Amino acid sequence: MRQPKNRTTFQAIRLNFTIIFTLFAIFTGASVITMVGVNLVHQEQTQSAELLKSLNRSFIDDKPDWNQWRRNSSINTQNTYVKVTDQTHSKERPKIFYSKGTEQFLAAKPTKLSQMLHFPFFPALIYNRGYGLLYYRSGIRTGARKNIRSEIWMSLNPIVSTLLSVMLVVLCVLIIGLALGWFVISVVSKRLTSSLQMLQTTAQRQSRSVTKIESLLPVPDSPVEVRELATSFNNLLAAIIENNRREKAFISNASHELRTPIAAIRGHVSLVKRRGQQHPEIVSRSLDFIDDESAKMQSLVNSLLALSRADKEIVQKDHFDLNSVVNETVEEQRAILAQTINVAGASPTTVLANQTNVAQIISIILDNAGKYAPKTATIDVIIATDGSKTTLSIRNNGPSIPDEDKQHIFDRFYRGDHAHSNQVIGNGLGLSIASQLAALNDIKITVTDVIPHGVSFNLIFSDSDSNNTK
Incomplete structure (x- = not known):
């Protein structure tokens, strides 16, 4: 199967408009031609009825007077053929009268074309070679010992000529309208797609440029x-x-x-x-x-x-007792850190997270506090609940973190000015790992000051099931 050709939006709009306009013009033209043809045929029907009436009035001694009929008729009878059959005296041989040229018309043999041009919806329309398209109508005059059958064949060549003229005009209008419409839609579609073309051109240019690889695309006002x-x-x-x-x-x-x-x-x-x-x-x-x-x-x-x-990890979160994890992690860090670590909030508190990740986060923050707080400082680990929210705060009374550094302390390899001392060992990745693990577990981590000095790292469990019992 042949694949459709790739087109731009401009080309697609223009092509679809051309197809729609062409179909609309063809439908409109066909409708106009059909209505004109039907009206003209209906007019011929009316004229044929008038011809029959005038023909009946032209009978003299049971014989049609063709000259009087043609003179008194208001309709052009030049291409009209009439056959009159008088069957008044049925015992005798019927009398047949023909208008001028009718015998030659009826003597013409039907051709293959005339047989093919059969109109089932309009049986009164017939085609005869050499005479063209004709309209047939018949009528019977009875009464007063009369039985006369009149048959009329009216040429529709003038109607055909009119329809051909209408078709020619419609075709010319179609061509002119299609040309004008193609031009107008080309201008309109080009204007509509100019913004997309600008974006595409800019993107291509920037993709080939090394210096503008980090530039943004222009934003048009419309559409x-x-x-x-x-x-x-x-x-x-x-x-x-x-x-x-x-x-x-x-x-x-x-x-x-x-x-x-x-x-x-x-x-x-x-x-x-x-x-x-x-x-x-x-x-x-x-x-x-x-x-x-x-x-x-x-x-x-x-x-x-x-x-x-941590960047690629998919965590499995479960409900667990936060107090138990805090106590276990603190006991491990007490063996390493010189500072005193106190834990408050001993009542069981259940949270939803990954237990291993939470233990890692607590270890990182405690290790970070042990690096920067004095050896004689105290580290407080406090668990607080407020409805469905649980907050774990790890506070130390060491040096405070400047406000300009707080927004960067979770960046990779970031270390504040006071951290570049040779006495502080680290690579600036611990808090980045803690932040990433907190994000994976939907834990909000914040940094606040402790009065008069110190810093507090706060882990906020937004989806927790707090049970304060005993």
Whole structure:
């Protein structure tokens, strides 16, 4: 099966209009020609009835006077053929009278064409070779010992000529209208599709350009559909551009974080090769340094893998007791962190989430608090319920986070100015992983200040089933 040819919107509009206009013009022309033809045939019917009446008035001594009939008739009888059969005296042979040329007309033999041109809906229409299309009508005059049958054949050649003229006019109007309509619709459709063409041209140009790959498409004022389409495309492009920017920043930061320990390791390897034999003590120090740096690289790679899994993970959420998970995670972190960790809100609280993900989030936030809060600080873990909403807050009285940093602390590899100290170990991925896991579990995570100083990370479980018993 032949596939349809690809067309532009402009070409499709023009083609469909041409087809619709042509069909409409053909239907209109056929309707006009049919109405004109029917009216003309009806007119011939009326004229044939008048001819029969005038023919009956022209009888003299039971014989038609053809000259008087033609003179007194108001209708042109030049191409009219009449046969009159007088059967008044049935015992005698009927008398037949013919108008001028009628005998030759009736003597003409029917041809294949005349047999083919049979009109079942109009049996009065007949075709005779050499005479064209004719209308047949008959009438019987009875009474006063009279039985006269009159038959009339009226030529419809004038009607055919008129119809042909009408058809020619309709055809000319169709051609002229189609040409004008094609021109008008071409201008209109080109104007309607100019916005789409502009978007397509701009998109093609920007797709080939390296410098404008992050540019948005122009938004036309009209039509409304194209404007909304351009706006939707720009929203999609903005999301893609932002994601592309973040991916570039992620790759750049990951490369930077990996390049530093690799350079240090290679430097110590080179140092051992050059001076290890003369100074054996260098080997031990370099191995310790290489071990530390490789541990940092391992931690970074593990964080990158965890972040990648979090981006693609599909979680299975269940109802579980949040207090139990908090207590277990806090006990694990107490063995690692120097700060004191207090837990409040001991009543059982059920939430809907992935239990493993929630434990990971709590561990990350506690580990982050242990890095930045003083060793003598206190970390408070508080569980609060408010109707169907449960909030888990992890607070520390360490340094506060500036407002300009709060909106970036969940970005990958982002570390505030105070975090770049060599005393703070980390790669800036922990909170990004926590944010991603929270999003997968429909948990809202916020950061607020603690008075007089400190910071609070708040996990808000919007779909929870709180049961405060005992």
